[in-house]
Each structure stands twice: as C-alpha cells, then as structure tokens.
Amino acid sequence: MRALYKPAAAPGLDLVERPDPEPGEGEVLIRVLRTGICGTDLHIEAWDPWAAGAVSAPIVPGHEFCGEVVGLGPGVRDVRVGDLVSGEGHVVCGTCRNCRAGRRHLCIRTSSLGVDRDGAFAELVVLPEGNVWVHRSPLDLDVAAILDPFGNAVHTALSFPVVGEDVLITGAGPIGVMAAAVCRYVGARHVVVTDVSQPRLELARRMGADLVLDVSRERIADAQESLGMLEGFEVALEMSGAPDALPEILANLNSGGRIAVLGLPSRPVTLDWAKVVTHMVTIKGIYGREMFETWYAMSALLQRGLDISPVITDRVPARDWETAFSVARGGTHGKVVLDWTEL
Numbered sequence: 001m002r003a004l005y006k007p008a009a010a011p012g013l014d015l016v017e018r019p020d021p022e023p024g025e026g027e028v029l030i031r032v033l034r035t036g037i038c039g040t041d042l043h044i045e046a047w048d049p050w051a052a053g054a055v056s057a058p059i060v061p062g063h064e065f066c067g068e069v070v071g072l073g074p075g076v077r078d079v080r081v082g083d084l085v086s087g088e089g090h091v092v093c094g095t096c097r098n099c100r101a102g103r104r105h106l107c108i109r110t111s112s113l114g115v116d117r118d119g120a121f122a123e124l125v126v127l128p129e130g131n132v133w134v135h136r137s138p139l140d141l142d143v144a145a146i147l148d149p150f151g152n153a154v155h156t157a158l159s160f161p162v163v164g165e166d167v168l169i170t171g172a173g174p175i176g177v178m179a180a181a182v183c184r185y186v187g188a189r190h191v192v193v194t195d196v197s198q199p200r201l202e203l204a205r206r207m208g209a210d211l212v213l214d215v216s217r218e219r220i221a222d223a224q225e226s227l228g229m230l231e232g233f234e235v236a237l238e239m240s241g242a243p244d245a246l247p248e249i250l251a252n253l254n255s256g257g258r259i260a261v262l263g264l265p266s267r268p269v270t271l272d273w274a275k276v277v278t279h280m281v282t283i284k285g286i287y288g289r290e291m292f293e294t295w296y297a298m299s300a301l302l303q304r305g306l307d308i309s310p311v312i313t314d315r316v317p318a319r320d321w322e323t324a325f326s327v328a329r330g331g332t333h334g335k336v337v338l339d340w341t342e343l
Contacts, residue, residue: 002343003122004321009057011047013121015321018060021118021126022071028079028132029071030087034145035120035318036064037328037336044115045325055115062121063089063114066144067340069132076129084139086147087120088131088295089113090288104291121321123340133295137303142312142337146174147298149335150308151289152262153178154298159260159284160235163187168220168233169209170249171240171263172200174311174335177207179237184208185306192223192233195240199332206310220252232257239263246271250281258282311335317342 003018023029043051044061055061069083079085092099092107099107113119113127135144143150157179167188169176172195183191185208193204194213201212211223224232232254238245241263249259250272261283276283289295302308313334316324321338328336 001123002318003060004062004318006044006047006055006057006059006061009047009052011045013045013061013321015319018122020124023073023076023126025073026075026129027073027126028069028076028085028129029073030065030067030085030125030127030132031070032065032067032120032123032125032340034066034141035062035338035340036146036149037324037338038064038149040115041121042325042329059114060118060120060122061114062119062125063087063112064146064148065120065125066135066141066147067120067125070124079129079132079134083132084135084141084144086133086135086144087113087125087127088133088289088291089119089148090291091117091128091131092291105288121338123343133292133299135299137299139302140309142315143302143309145337146308146312146335147295148289149175150178150298151294152286154182154301155289155294156237156239156260156262156286157182158186158297159286160258160282162235164189165234166190166227166229166232167192168236168249168252169193169204170215170236170238170242170245171195172197172204172212173239175262176237176239177204177209177334178308178311179239180204180209181207181306181308181311182301183237184210185301188235190227190229192220192227194220194245197332200334203311203313203334207308215248220248224252234258236260237262241265243267243269250275253279253281255279256281258284260284260286262286312337315339319343 091111093109193209236249314336
C-alpha cells in the first residue's frame with residue numbers, strides 16, 4: 001500500500017510503499033477513502049518538541065478518516081465487508097476502572113491511532129471492531145472523514161445545556177466553528193465567536209455565529225452591549241489554546257457560568273481563582289469524544305439536517321499531501337481533506 005510514513009525521529013514525511021496490514025482477532029481492515037489533517041498531524045510532520053516527546057517513529061500518522069471495509073479478522077461480529085465507516089481513534093484497554101465503569105474516554109491506557117499505532121494516512125488501516133463506526137445512513141465522504149474533530153466539537157458544545165443560553169466561543173478554528181453550528185442548531189440564544197483571523201471569523205459567521213469578534217481590535221464586553229445582554233455569558237467554550245482566553249472568558253461570564261475547555265494553552269494560564277469560587281463557576285476539561293455517546297449524538301445531528309460541510313474549505317489529492325499540509329499549517333482555512341483515491 002501507499003502511505004505517508006515517518007521513518008525516523010526527524011522532520012518530514014515520505015509517501016512510500018508499506019506492507020499491507022492484516023486484521024487480527026476482532027479487527028477490521030479498511031480501505032481509506034478520505035482523511036482530514038489535524039493539528040496533531042502537523043506537529044508530527046514538523047517533529048516539534050511535543051511530537052518528539054509523545055510519538056515513537058517509525059509510524060504512519062493520521063487519525064481522521066473514512067473508508068470502506070475490505071477485510072475482517074476472526075471473531076468480528078457486526079461489521080460487514082462493504083460497510084462505509086469512520087473510526088474512533090482512541091483504542092482503550094477495557095479493563096481499567098474507567099473502562100469498566102463505561103467511561104472509556106478516560107481510559108488510562110489509551111492507544112491513539114496515528115500517534116501510538118499506525119494510522120490512516122495510508123491506503124489501508126486496521127482498527128478493532130469496537131472502534132469502527134458504521135454509517136447506516138448516506139453521508140458525504142468528506143464529512144465522514146472529519147467526524148473525529150466534529151465529535152470534539154459536539155462533546156464540547158453539549159457539555160452543558162445551551163438551549164436559550166448566551167454562548168461565547170473563543171477560537172474559530174475548525175472545531176470552534178463546528179461547535180458554533182451545534183450550539184445554534186440545538187437552540188442557543190446568542191452565539192459569539194472570537195478569533196484574530198478574518199477568514200476564520202467569516203467561516204464562523206457562515207456556520208451560525210450571531211456575532212464574530214476580532215479580539216485584536218474589539219472587546220468581548222462590547223459584544224454583550226451590542227446584543228443587548230444584561231448579564232454575562234452563561235456558557236463558554238474555550239477552543240483556542242490562547243493563554244489570555246480563559247481570563248477573558250471569566251471576565252465576561254455570568255455568576256454560575258460554565259466553561260468547557262478544549263484548547264491546549266501554549267504556556268501556563270493565570271486565572272482569578274477567587275472569582276471562580278465566589279461566582280461558583282464550573283470549568284470542565286474536554287479531551288476527544290465520549291465513547292460512544294458523542295458518536296450517537298453527532299450522527300443524529302447530521303441525520304436531522306445539521307450541515308457542517310462548509311467547514312471543509314480544501315479538498316486535495318493525497319499525492320499532493322505537501323500542498324495540503326502547507327494550507328492546513330497556514331491557519332486561515334477550515335478543514336483540509338485528503339482524497340486517497342487520487343494517488
């Protein structure tokens with residue numbers, strides 16, 4: 001098979017021939033059709049300090065994908081050859097306390113596709129049957145390829161009730177704008193999205209934001225006034241990782257407000273913890289998707305008509321992966337999808 005491969009602990013990837021994987025007991029072999037490029041993939045390609053500390057080369061990266069089932073290992077029960085599938089990239093142990101309690105997204109022994117094990121930037125990938133999500137209704141292949149990050153958006157957006165609430169989203173990257181679409185779809189009163197990139201703010205507007213703010217020039221407090229808000233935001237979603245985002249959220253949050261945090265800050269964050277206590281603010285960290293409650297929720301949203309396709313701004317043949325990575329690294333586009341039928 002052809003695959004994007006990192007042969008050694010150094011910057012770069014190579015599009016090379018690799019041995020076809022074989023499905024083992026309880027595993028499914030999938031022919032990859034589309035993949036999304038994630039920030040994690042950019043870290044691995046660049047081989048920055050995070051990648052050097054978290055990833056062991058050689059490896060095939062990539063964890064956002066869809067494909068067609070082409071092989072089954074012994075013991076596979078429900079998945080069939082020919083099924084269109086996406087994959088949950090967190091492979092869990094099944095025996096730790098959280099797994100046994102049904103909290104598999106908190107498994108202490110998680111093995112991540114494309115980080116700890118060979119991933120989906122290849123013509124073929126293998127996953128345990130329990131990690132394979134079969135699409136029972138028709139779904140655009142490009143959208144099916146980005147259900148992993150869409151799941152992050154759904155998990156974050158639905159962590160707290162948002163019906164009738166004023167929601168602040170800091171960060172208009174692909175996950176942030178998909179979260180805006182979810183909040184709008186399920187009935188938030190106002191959805192405000194902040195960023196410093198005009199193209200991404202415009203994408204957030206197209207995805208359902210009532211108001212977008214360039215926080216390099218505008219204040220969140222002014223947004224409250226322009227929307228006629230008498231008190232602060234009830235729910236905030238921190239998607240940017242900007243170190244000043246959380247303090248700014250707290251300054252604009254109502255008493256009893258709730259914050260879901262997905263963005264990873266690039267340096268330590270200083271927070272007014274006295275205000276967190278006296279205003280009884282709830283802060284919840286988000287990582288990945290609840291397995292598999294989030295998958296049921298996002299599939300239902302898509303089946304009922306939520307359209308996230310505008311977040312996909314670039315579709316690139318897999319043979320032109322370097323161009324695709326450059327676009328994704330630019331930070332002004334939405335999701336970039338690689339087409340693995342075009343090698």
